[in-house]
Amino acid sequence: YSPEDGYYKTSPFDPVTVPNVPLHEYVWRDFKKWERRTAAVCVITDRQYTFAQMRDACAAFAVRLQTKFNLHKPDVLAICLPNLPEYPIATLGAIEAGLTVTTVNPVYTPDEIARQLTFSGAKFLVGTVSGFATLSQASKLVGRQIPIAVVRTSAEEVLPEGAIDFSELTSTQNVRYDDLKVPKEASAEDMVFLPFSSGTTGLPKGVMLSHNNISSNCEQVQASLPMDLLGPQNTLPGVLPFFHIYGLTVVMLSKLGQGCRLATMPCFKPDDFMRSLDKYQGSILNLVPPIALFMINHPKLSQETAPHLKVVMSGAAPIGQHDVERFLNKFPNTVFKQGYGMTEASPVVLLTPEGNKVYASTGVLPASTEAKIVPLDGNDVKGVGPRTTGELCVRGPQVMAGYLNNDEANQVTFYPGNWLRSGDVAFYDEDGLFYITDRMKELIKVKGFQVPPAELEAVLRDHPKILEAAVFGIPHELNGEAPRAIVVLRPGEKASAEEISAYVAERVAHYKKLEGGVIFVDEVPKNPTGKILRRELKEKFSD
Numbered sequence: 009y010s011p012e013d014g015y016y017k018t019s020p021f022d023p024v025t026v027p028n029v030p031l032h033e034y035v036w037r038d039f040k041k042w043e044r045r046t047a048a049v050c051v052i053t054d055r056q057y058t059f060a061q062m063r064d065a066c067a068a069f070a071v072r073l074q075t076k077f078n079l080h081k082p083d084v085l086a087i088c089l090p091n092l093p094e095y096p097i098a099t100l101g102a103i104e105a106g107l108t109v110t111t112v113n114p115v116y117t118p119d120e121i122a123r124q125l126t127f128s129g130a131k132f133l134v135g136t137v138s139g140f141a142t143l144s145q146a147s148k149l150v151g152r153q154i155p156i157a158v159v160r161t162s163a164e165e166v167l168p169e170g171a172i173d174f175s176e177l178t179s180t181q182n183v184r185y186d187d188l189k190v191p192k193e194a195s196a197e198d199m200v201f202l203p204f205s206s207g208t209t210g211l212p213k214g215v216m217l218s219h220n221n222i223s224s225n226c227e228q229v230q231a232s233l234p235m236d237l238l239g240p241q242n243t244l245p246g247v248l249p250f251f252h253i254y255g256l257t258v259v260m261l262s263k264l265g266q267g268c269r270l271a272t273m274p275c276f277k278p279d280d281f282m283r284s285l286d287k288y289q290g291s292i293l294n295l296v297p298p299i300a301l302f303m304i305n306h307p308k309l310s311q312e313t314a315p316h317l318k319v320v321m322s323g324a325a326p327i328g329q330h331d332v333e334r335f336l337n338k339f340p341n342t343v344f345k346q347g348y349g350m351t352e353a354s355p356v357v358l359l360t361p362e363g364n365k366v367y368a369s370t371g372v373l374p375a376s377t378e379a380k381i382v383p384l385d386g387n388d389v390k391g392v393g394p395r396t397t398g399e400l401c402v403r404g405p406q407v408m409a410g411y412l413n414n415d416e417a418n419q420v421t422f423y424p425g426n427w428l429r430s431g432d433v434a435f436y437d438e439d440g441l442f443y444i445t446d447r448m449k450e451l452i453k454v455k456g457f458q459v460p461p462a463e464l465e466a467v468l469r470d471h472p473k474i475l476e477a478a479v480f481g482i483p484h485e486l487n488g489e490a491p492r493a494i495v496v497l498r499p500g501e502k503a504s505a506e507e508i509s510a511y512v513a514e515r516v517a518h519y520k521k522l523e524g525g526v527i528f529v530d531e532v533p534k535n536p537t538g539k540i541l542r543r544e545l546k547e548k549f550s551d
């Protein structure tokens with residue numbers, strides 16, 4: 009295959025070299041240049057760390073994980089934190105100790121957390137004081153004792169009984185740095201992160217991302233953006249959750265590596281968000297489409313109340329051209345960019361190029377990334393030329409090695425030649441701009457978060473009155489999509505839609521609720537092998 013034949017598309021940028029060092033070393037590569045500046049500050053408490061303090065706290069945490077808890081490669085540490093200035097310390101400290109980090113959504117229920125702890129085999133947990141009870145419950149469900157360290161966000165917060173004080177593990181007093189052991193046979197190909205994604209089908213799976221995957225993606229993004237826009241003078245409002253690959257790679261690690269300051273907020277509250285833009289002078293803002301809509305509609309927000317804002321980057325779900333235009337009318341001094349990516353690609357796969365005005369496009373391939381469009385009829389995996397739609401497939405140093413312990417999923421997720429299938433429908437034009445036109449995979453995206461239908465279907469099937477269920481997404485004005493269920497009751501049973509919705513709401517994180525409603529049917533449309541016909545569902549039951 010060659011790009012000249014139109015089989016696949018290459019990046020317009022010069023290739024990057026893969027850093028080939030452990031991820032913490034990559035992030036701290038230049039930290040001496042800005043060690044006295046603030047690395048992260050909490051917009052609620054003003055609690056902050058300089059780069060030097062953060063670097064030292066990470067090393068101290070690494071030493072204690074190894075010496076006090078005997079954690080070493082290939083052990084997994086789970087982080088279940090909202091966005092706090094301590095998030096990067098927990099992450100980079102664990103990585104320095106040679107561990108793999110799995111990031112857990114802090115709004116998960118004990119069941120959801122327990123599932124991730126079991127799949128990942130996590131041996132240590134980092135959480136908050138307020139989240140401790142949930143984490144203990146999750147640990148009980150897993151059936152083994154998992155030590156839980158908690159971050160105290162103020163002096164008033166008392167350490168719960170049975171919890172370990174995170175600040176004692178990161179304290180630089182009496183640390184013997186020489187005790188830190190670099191794992192034998194450590195390689196930048198080792199797994200550094202294990203986030204979860206449902207990919208093109210089924211339940212969430214552990215995505216094996218290596219040191220090189222993440223540092224390559226940081227390099228790829230930086231090589232594709234003008235440096236005068238970035239650099240250490242910038243502040244990023246840390247509003248996108250760091251547990252999700254978008255917040256983790258693009259906001260937290262990439263920008264700390266460039267000496268930028270993170271102004272973190274534990275959850276999205278309008279006042280905190282606005283403070284990150286005025287008091288804390290947010291200048292680069294990564295967001296998801298619902299936050300862009302919030303900014304368009306909020307009467308108190310304008311370019312005047314966000315005077316430092318100059319770059320806005322939207323990703324994780326589609327945004328309409330009309331909304332981008334409305335945004336730019338209200339924030340005329342900003343550059344609006346889009347990104348497209350997926351957890352399986354660390355995540356960035358497409359980025360808006362300089363001077364772009366085509367807001368319907370999610371951009372061009374960043375450095376060292378290749379893509380092809382494979383016709384949907386599926387028999388021919390060769391790529392097609394411009395303006396023909398098909399499944400977007402990508403290749404590059406940011407693409408995962410595969411899902412953990414799941415050969416079956418890995419088989420269907422890659423085409424020969426290491427081409428990762430995205431499950432998204434796209435085309436590119438003569439300028440190399442890509443357009444995402446549809447999603448063929450079953451995944452539902454609510455506010456940019458993954459909602460795997462299979463997960464909700466499993467919850468529904470556990471309901472004593474339910475025989476069968478199928479879940480799909482319907483359009484939602486603010487959140488992008490909302491999950492809707494069709495349900496077949498067991499013979500003779502009666503139930504209300506409210507009852508079913510409430511049952512699900514009790515068992516899942518709030519954004520997975522059946523906001524799109526419940527419809528009772530006699531039969532779920534399936535193909536002869538028993539696979540749910542989701543296209544048909546969407547067509548039949550979306551009104």
Ligand code: AYL
Binds near residue numbers: 205258323355
């Ligand atoms: P996951 N437009 C349309 N759909 C999108 C877009 C976009 N700009 N970005 C992501 N998606 C959908 O794993 C698409 O269906 O990662 C894709 O397969 O939670 C799926 O979301 C992947 O969902 C960045 C940095 C985007 C991060 C990301 C998103 C990572 C989301 C751009 O610069």
